[in-house]
Amino acid sequence: MSYVEPIKTRKHLKHAEKYLKKNHDLAFTLVWNIGIESGLRISDILKLQYRNINLSNGQCKIIESKGTLARRAKAKMRVLKKVKEELLFHYQARGLSKKMSIIYITPPQLIVSFIPKSWESTVNERVKHAIDSASPVTRTFYLSESILITLKQRKQEYKELANDYIFNRQTLSSNRAKGGEGLLTRQACWYVFSKLTAILKEIGVDVKVGCHTLRKSFARHLYFATGKDIGLLMTVIGHQSESMSLRYIGLSKDETELAQKKLIVYLSRKTRI
Template identity: 25%
Template sequence: MEFVEPIRDRKKIESMKKILQGNDRDYLLFVLGINTAYRISDLLELKYKDVIDEKKKVLSHVKLKESKTDKNNKVAITKGVAKAITNFVEKNYKANLEDYLFIGKKNPNKPIRRETAWRIISTAAEEVGLKNIGTHTLRKTFAYHQYKAGTDIAILMDMLNHSSETITLKYIGITQDEKDRAVRALDL
């Protein structure tokens, strides 16, 4: 498996959103992915009941049991994600909360495959000039921007279910250059 990077440039994120806005499913997949700590395998298993109630009201949190760790994970739904869910539900919901969110054309009873998700993300990334991008980029992008926004590394470790700060820093791509800039900026 090839090593993928987070999307560090917010302008590139916005450009990818614009590209993906033409397809509600793909846009929601991207927006949910970059705003949660979920792996693609968990995102693809989401059902309507995980994001809306029986009155089609967006839930405050997504709650799921992660397939890799078997741990329960609860993530708040942001305003931007709620808007994307609302738009998606208005156009796609068929009154069954047990239906998967991210279905394909070939089999409407199953979620799209990981390879399809990869194609969606990598094609949009290529259009904006990004390399080393894949489905795991979504989770890494979330973590990277949480860290840059000042989220404590211990909280981020917990969100990602990592066992050490070193693993988390490496995971989000904090490079030696960034460490050097931080030290030089302090210059006491």
């Protein structure tokens, strides 16, 4: 994933939205606005279904793909760590020190290659059970009235489509896009959103824009809208440290530059010799 940055002011967010509305399919503007308001990853936005959204009050409930995958990966890793311990005990009991040494230095995620044939079925069942038992990571959020109006209009306009996906390719204005199956892609969104780098540069804003700009912009504006509540930001974004969150929203860089400018002013003051 290429490095991208948040858009730091509401004025510049509106400028970006205005460009998207004027120059691209309205689906891209809708993706953009949902991302800025909710902080969802682009992969989760593109898989949104109308059934996820209460069009009366704006409440949305989804299963987060990345968080769920991470939780399942942790569940699998716990099983593999246990299997590694069992293998060490197994070979120790048989006095096979050479095999013990190999198992000892092998990371848990690679341990399956060293289990006896007679263990394979049981280990696979344990891993599958652990993954299946890991509860999905859910997220509840709200959308603005303006987005709800757009969604209602979109649902009515494309009600003849068989599936419930908001960003079905057949809803796009491009004939080429309509001819394909599936959903609007991340690659298509990147192609459109990355153009905003040049568009914003025209008005003096130096920022690298891409799909993840949506989530980073959400995080930055959430931080300031909540009175710089870093704890809340960390919870919403899923970060483990304040410094990580501050870097994520581009704040540590801002503060460094501001501090250096203050130093220049300080050093420039006239003093008596």
